[in-house]
Amino acid sequence: MSYWKYPECVDHISKKLTPESSERTKIELDAQIVRKKIEETIIELGYSRYIIEVEYQGSFAKDTWLPGGLDLDLFILFKKSVNKDLLGELCREITYRAAEKLGAKVLKKYATHPYFTLVLGDGIEIDVVPAYYVRSAEEVVTPVDRTPLHTRYVKGVLEKNAKLKDEIRMFKKLLKNLKIYGAELKTQGFSGYLAEILIIHYGSLRNLLFHASLWRPWKTCIGRWKGVPQQFPLIVVDPVDSKRNVAAAVSVRSLSKLIGFALFFRFRPEILCCTLEKDGTIEVNIERIKDIINKGDYVFVQITNFPPMPEESLAGIYNRIVKKITRIAERSGFTVFRNKVIISENILLIFHLESTHLPRYTIHEGPPIWEKNSISFILKWISESEIWPFVGEERWYIVKERKTRNFIEIVDNV
Amino acid sequence: MSYWKYPECVDHISKKLTPESSERTKIELDAQIVRKKIEETIIELGYSRYIIEVEYQGSFAKDTWLPGGLDLDLFILFKKSVNKDLLGELCREITYRAAEKLGAKVLKKYATHPYFTLVLGDGIEIDVVPAYYVRSAEEVVTPVDRTPLHTRYVKGVLEKNAKLKDEIRMFKKLLKNLKIYGAELKTQGFSGYLAEILIIHYGSLRNLLFHASLWRPWKTCIGRWKGVPQQFPLIVVDPVDSKRNVAAAVSVRSLSKLIGFALFFRFRPEILCCTLEKDGTIEVNIERIKDIINKGDYVFVQITNFPPMPEESLAGIYNRIVKKITRIAERSGFTVFRNKVIISENILLIFHLESTHLPRYTIHEGPPIWEKNSISFILKWISESEIWPFVGEERWYIVKERKTRNFIEIVDNV
Structure with missing residues (x-):
């Protein structure tokens, strides 16, 4: 099956996806300094008795990050005896005190709970996240407690098989360019950890794509599921917790996009190269946009006045609103081709319709x-x-x- | 169940539906003269050996005709030994010769086969129809051969129960005003004979409507069906031939209209009066028509160039064309509210659409x-x-x- 080989371009692209050693050295140095400062601060404040460890997690710790797309996640791992309400408070105090010493700024952010971002003088950002130290999935209290288990698992595998790192980077870049990288509501795609364990499971991107081309939404389960029987478009059992679906956030649409790509890859392997080579930015061509907007009727609704909420919450709210508008419109006789929510400084709801006006x-x-x-x-x-x-x-x-x-x-x- | 009585108006209307004796006498006289002349002519031409009888059939013979709506059908009943091709020829010769003597005009007409219409000086028209004389349904050769059997059956019943004539007249008038009287393709409704045997079966219009309000298309069979198992919106077994469905021409739409009327009659019996009182002509109100035509888009297609065929054949052809246009239009995304074929001097196809134009x-x-x-x-x-x-x-x-x-x-x- 000659068509089933990687196209030749892949080696070349794979190299470009590995961070250069200069970039890597610089970041590792910064990361080490910040961790040291945080640890010092903890001792100074007399909080050592609450804390077991201060540790980098995520793609940086696992060395699976993409050049230019690094998130540094520094976890402060508390003892389980510490009150849950105290976690954020202690983390805040530690971060601000350390920031003073580092000459860094602090941004307060929200996800499922608040966390803090240190912005260093050279622009590097480090998220400082409070979590409980746990030894196994059974002990997990808040969702982030599980992250160190994930990091440990992936690091363990990659230490024995470093070649997988290239495969993971390629897969992440592919997901990114297919616009299905990330578990947030606006993407409903594949998280970094999900990308890693899929590559670990299948051994290579090629083998993963071969199998993905045979997947069916609602009918695919990877690993031995021990959780509550439940319907998901895709189930990928968490290696550190067989009751948890790592792919719980993946929508039918995101999954379909990956399956569709895999199918095309089998048919024309070259497609992998041009898909990986895209740098992700879109050239704005006004003529092209004008041309597209003339195909059917487009309606753009700009929301300028919305509550100051985390992007994830806004995405949830406005996804529901767009669905509701679409549902009512279709019941009223409109044909909605597709819709989209874009959240940046403003919120933009886009509707692509057969026609904005109906016969009387x-x-x-x-x-x-x-x-x-x-x-x-x-x-x-x-x-x-x-x-x-x-x-x-x-x-x-x-x-x-x-x-x-x-x-x-x-x-x-x- | 007080609401289940006839409303009071019915007596009054029933009287109006019975031909006045002056009208009746005049027609009976004319009819007798014509029949005599035809019989004389047959003897003169030496055709007596081919012919068994000359007899009026249809509503005139049964005395179930409506004032102003009489069809006089004079059947020349041939022996079965006469060649089928000869029937029309002999009938033509007899009719033209008799017309000369009567000072009448002859029109040649077509149904399933050609027949001739005598137009008398006073405007009365008499159809002269050739058929075979048969004693039972098994002997029938051409469809019209069955007509004398029908006439004999209905006359036999009505002689014993003359009151049914009023009920039949009311039912026929009702069918007429609901625009479902007639088995031709343009109506696909209830023939006169079907109206008669339904009244005979149920004993009165009231009882018929009571039962009709419970009918369901495709699920109603009146009488014991001995024909080939077959799907019809309505089956009414012919009393003279239990393998024949007298209601074979009735469309779902015509049947539904009768059922709908029956349902409303049970709810508001007065509706029978205003429905029977309509004289069937529509006042043309240009403003009202303009108003209707503005509701949605109407398309009128006038066909001026069509082959000189019997109306029944044209109705078949243009019904199929209208259905085809509707089918293609709906497949192309148009919404066709309803359509209609009108055949008079020209042919008019009418389409009522949501819109004649679709988005690009x-x-x-x-x-x-x-x-x-x-x-x-x-x-x-x-x-x-x-x-x-x-x-x-x-x-x-x-x-x-x-x-x-x-x-x-x-x-x-x-």
Whole structure:
């Protein structure tokens, strides 16, 4: 099966995806300094008795990060005896005190709970995250407690098989360019950890894609699931907790995109090269955009006045709003081709429609003529509709004026 | 059940539906003269050896005709030994010769086979129809041979129960005003004979309507069916031939209209009066028509150039054409509220649409992403469509330009 080889470009691309040693050295130095400062501060503040360890987690710790796309996650791992409410408070105090010494700024951020970002003088950002120190999945209290277990597991595998790092980097870059990298609501795609364990499971990107081309949404389970029987588009059992689905955030759409890519890769392996080579930025071509916007009707709704909430919460809220608008619009007779929520400084809701305006009259199907409720149907409509009810085959029909003819009215009312 | 009585108006209306004795006398006189002349002519021409009887059939013979709506059908009943091809020829000769003596005109007409209409000086028209004389349904050669059997059966019942004549007249008038009287293709409704045997079966219009309100299309059979098992919206077994469905021509729509009326009659018996009182002509109100035509889009297609065929054949052809246009239009995305064929001097096809024009772009659903044929789908559309295929949930979609945006194009191409 000659077509089933990697195309030649892959070696070349793989090299580009490995951070250069100069970049790596610089970051490792910074990371070490910050960790030391945090540890010093803990001792100074007399908090050592609460804390077991200060440790880098995530792709930096595992050496699976992509050049230019690094998140440094420094975890302060507390004893389980510390009160949950105290964790954030202690972390805040430690971070601000350490920042003073480092001459760094601190940003307060929110995910499922607040955390702090140190911004160093040279622009490098380090997230400082409080979590409990746990030895196994059974001990986990907050979701982030599990992260060190993941780091330890992946590091353990990669120490024995360092070649997998290149495969992981390629897969992450692929996911990124397919716009399905990340478990957040706006992406509903594959997390970094999920990418890692998939590569570990299949041994190579090639083998992973071969199998992914045979996946079916709702029917794929990788690993031995011991959790509650539950429906997921994709189940990938967490190696450190067989009751947890690492792919729980993956939507049918994201999964389908990967399956679709895998199918095309089998058919034309070269597609891997051009997909990996994209640098992820889109060249804005006004003419091209104008051209696209003329195909069907586009509606852009800009939200400028929204509560100061974490992006993840806003994504949840506005995804629901867009779904609701789409549902009402479709029930009213509009054809919505697709929709999208974009969250940056403002929030943008985009709807691609067959048409923003509908004809004035529509037909309304009544009950079969022989059913008792056809009497109430007629009594209702004979006064309301301008054209009399009529018999089409075996049902009553009326032609009535639409309540909503303009898509914007629906947006305004939601 | 007080609401289950006839409303009081019915007596009054029933009287109006019985031909006045002056009208009756005049017609009976004319009819007798014509029959005598035809019989004389047969003897003169030496055709007595071919012919068994000359007899009036239909509603005139049964005395179930409506004032102003009489068809006089004079049947020349031939011996079965006469060659089928000769029947029309002999009938033609007899009719023209008799017409000369009567000072009447002759019109040649077509139904399933040609027949002749005598137009008397005072405007009365008499159809002269050739048929075989048969004693039972088993002997029937051409469909009209059965008519004398029907006449004999109905006359036999009505002689014993003359009151049924009023009920039959009311039912026929009701069918007429509901526009479902007649078995021809343009109506696909209830024939006169069907109306008669339904009243005979149920004993009264009231009882018939009571039962009709419980009928269901495809699930109603009146009498013991001995024919081939077959699906009909309504089966009414012919009392003279239990293998024949007298209601074979009744469409679901016509049947539904009767059921619907029956249901409303049970709910509001007064509806019978206003329905029977309509004289069947529609006042043409230009303002009202303009108003209706503004509700949705109407398309009128006038056919001025059509072959000189019997109306029944034209109705068949143009019903099929209208159905075909509707089917193609609906497949192309148009919403056809209803349609109609009107045959008079010209042929008029009427379409009532949501809109005669569609938006330029439409969405086209592709295969699920994981299916092999999604590759060929993409290869096909990636070059043809102006917007790239996209993933919506688990399928490929493309937005493409419609081939047909104007309803008239479909009409032109059929």
